[in-house]
C-alpha cells in the first residue's frame with residue numbers, strides 16, 4: 001500500500017507541474033540569420049491546451065513505463081523467487097492419492113484418498129466449449145495470445161488504478177495469473193506481489209500448455225457457496241454436470257468468479273443475470289456464438305436448482321481412518337506453509353493430485369488400537385446422564401525413538417464421517433492430574449525449585465493439607481481424603497495428591513510452569529494472563545482454560561523417555577508426486593525441553609507411580625512402565641498418559657460434552673492403555689530407564705519430615721539431590737525420650753554424624769525400595785475393563801506407596 005501511495009504522490013506532483021507550468025514562451029525569433037528558419041511544425045499549429053495535454057500524456061507514459069520497469073527489475077532482483085517452485089503443480093489433478101504406512105519396517109499402501117465434498121475435477125476435454133469461452137470472454141480475451149501476462153490489460157489496469165472513476169469490468173489479471181492466485185491463495189494487492197505473480201505467470205506459461213492452464217483454472221476457481229471448480233458449481237447451482245449446462249448457465253457461472261458474493265446467483269440473482277448477459281455479448285464479439293444463440297440465451301430465464309444436486313456420483317469423499325484424517329490435515333498445512341499453496345489448492349492436490357504420502361502410521365500398532373476402539377463393548381458399559389449419549393475415548397501413541405505418531409484413535413466404534421471430529425487431535429480436554437508431571441514436578445526438578453532452602457526431590461516431605469482457604473474451606477482438596485499429615489512428594493505423586501502438587505507448584509511459580517509447558521513441551525493451547533492458565537490450579541491440577549489435546553499431552557510426556565528432548569509430533573515424513581519425485585520433506589522439529597537428568601528423575605518417579613501408585617492399574621509388566629492417571633472435577637474425564645522405553649501413549653475417556661462419568665470401576669482410560677500397550681510390546685525385550693544421577697538417600701522422621709534424629713520413632717528413606725541435602729534434624733521427637741531403644745535402621749550410616757548414604761543405587765524397575773517387593777503388574781488385573789472392583793479411583797487403594805519413597 002505504501003508503494004501505491006508513493007506512486008500516487010509522484011503522479012500528483014507531475015499533474016501539478018503541468019497545471020502550474022507556464023505556457024512555454026513562443027519560440028523567440030532567432031537572431032542568427034545563418035540559421036535556416038525552421039518551418040513551423042504541424043504540432044505547433046495545435047492549440048496550446050492540446051499540445052500541453054499531449055505532452056502530459058506522453059511524459060506520463062514514458063515516466064510510468066520507466067518507473068514500472070525500474071521497479072520490476074529491482075524487485076525481480078531482490079525478490080528472487082526461489083521458494084516457489086511449481087513442482088507440485090500437476091495439471092491433471094484427477095488421480096487418487098495414496099497414503100503409505102509402515103509394516104514390519106517397510107512402507108505399504110494403507111489407504112487411498114479421493115474426491116472430496118465440494119470438489120470434482122473435470123478434464124478440459126469434458127468441459128463444453130461454451131463454458132470455456134464464457135470464462136475466456138469475460139476474464140481474459142487474449143488468453144490464447146498472451147504469454148501469461150497481458151500487457152494491454154496490465155497497462156489499462158495501471159491506468160484504471162489512477163483513475164478510480166473508471167468502470168472497467170476487468171481486473172488486471174489474466175487467467176494464468178489467476179491460476180497462480182488460486183494455487184498460492186495470495187491475493188494481497190501490493191506491487192511486490194503483483195510482480196511476483198507476473199514472474200510466476202511467465203514461468204507457468206513456459207512450463208505448461210494453454211489447455212493445461214485453462215483446465216487448472218476451471219477446476220480451481222471459487223464459485224461462492226463453498227464450492228470450487230466448474231463441475232461442482234454446475235452441480236451446486238443447477239443440479240447438472242457441466243455437459244448439461246445451457247449457454248445462459250455457462251455465462252452465469254462465468255459471471256460469479258469476479259466477485260463471488262456480489263455475483264452469487266443465489267444471493268444476488270439480478271447482478272448475476274446482468275453480468276451473464278455481458279458475458280454472452282462478449283462471446284458474441286469473439287465470434288464464439290451466433291447472434292441468434294446469444295439472443296435466445298438472453299431471452300431465457302435462469303433457473304437455479306440449489307440443494308437439488310445429485311448424490312456425488314464419484315462416491316464422495318472416502319472415509320479414512322482417524323490417523324489418515326490427521327495426515328491429511330498435516331499434509332495440507334505443510335503444503336500451505338512450506339510450498340505457499342492456497343488451502344484450496346493444497347486440498348485438491350491431496351485428494352486428487354495422485355500424490356504419495358508417506359505416513360508414520362505403524363500398521364501393527366494401529367491394528368492393536370483398532371482392536372480395542374472398534375467396538376464400544378471393549379469399554380465399560382456406562383449409563384449416560386445425557387439422554388443416551390455414549391462416552392467416548394481417544395488415544396495417541398508416539399514412537400519415543402523418532403517422536404513420530406505411530407497410532408491413533410479419535411473415537412470409539414465405526415467411523416462414519418470423512419474428516420469428522422477427531423478426539424485425539426481436535427478435542428481440547430481437561431487433563432486433571434496428568435498435568436502434574438509436566439506442569440509441576442518436571443519443571444520443579446528442572447529449575448531446581450527449593451522449599452525451605454532444599455531442592456524439590458522425590459523424598460522431600462510436605463504437608464498433605466490445602467494451601468489456602470476459599471470461602472472457609474481449605475483448597476485444594478484431594479480426590480480421596482486430606483490426611484493433614486506429612487508425606488513425600490513421591491507418595492503425593494503416587495496417590496495423586498492435589499495438596500502436594502500445589503505446594504510444589506507454588507514454590508516453582510505458576511508462570512514458570514506455564515512457560516515450561518508452552519515453550520519447552522509444545523503445549524500451544526495455554527492462555528497467558530491472570531485469570532487464565534498462569535496459576536496453580538491450571539499448572540498443578542490441570543484445570544485449564546481451554547484444555548489440551550490427547551496428541552499434545554502425549555507428545556509432552558514423550559519428552560521424558562526421550563531423555564528430555566521434545567519433538568513436535570508428526571504424522572508423515574514426505575510427500576511425492578505421482579512420478580515419485582519428492583515434493584516436500586517433513587522437517588522434524590525438536591528441542592531440548594529439560595536436562596537429561598530431570599527426565600531420568602521424572603521417569604523414576606512415574607515408574608514408581610505406575611508400579612505402586614494409582615497408575616499401577618495400567619501396568620502390564622512386560623517392560624519398565626511409567627505413567628500417571630488423571631481424573632477431573634466431578635469425574636468428568638478419565639485419563640492415563642504413560643510410557644515405556646519404546647512408546648508413549650495417552651488415553652482419554654469421557655463425554656464429548658463434559659459430564660460426570662458415573663463409573664466406579666477401574667479407570668477405563670488406564671484399561672484401554674494397558675490393553676493396547678500390552679499387545680504392542682509383545683515380543684519386545686524388557687527395557688529399563690537410565691538411572692537418575694545425583695540423588696542420595698536420607699532417613700527422615702515421618703513426624704517432622706526432617707532428618708531423623710536418634711529419638712525419632714517412625715522413619716522413612718527418601719531421596720534428595722546431593723547438592724541440596726536436607727539440613728534440619730528432627731526437633732519434634734527430641735523432647736520425648738524414646739520409650740525403648742529405637743531399632744537401628746539398617747540404612748542408617750555407621751557414623752551417626754553423617755546421615756548421608758552413598759549415592760543411591762536405585763534402579764527403576766529393579767527391586768525398588770521398602771515396599772518394593774511388589775513386582776510390576778502384580779497388582780493389576782486382566783484387562784476385561786469390566787465394571788467390577790469399585791474401589792479403584794484415581795486415588796487408588798495403593799498401599800505400597802504410603803510410607804516409603806525412593
Ligand SMILES: [Zn+2]
Nearest residue numbers: 701712730733
Ligand atoms: Zn522425629
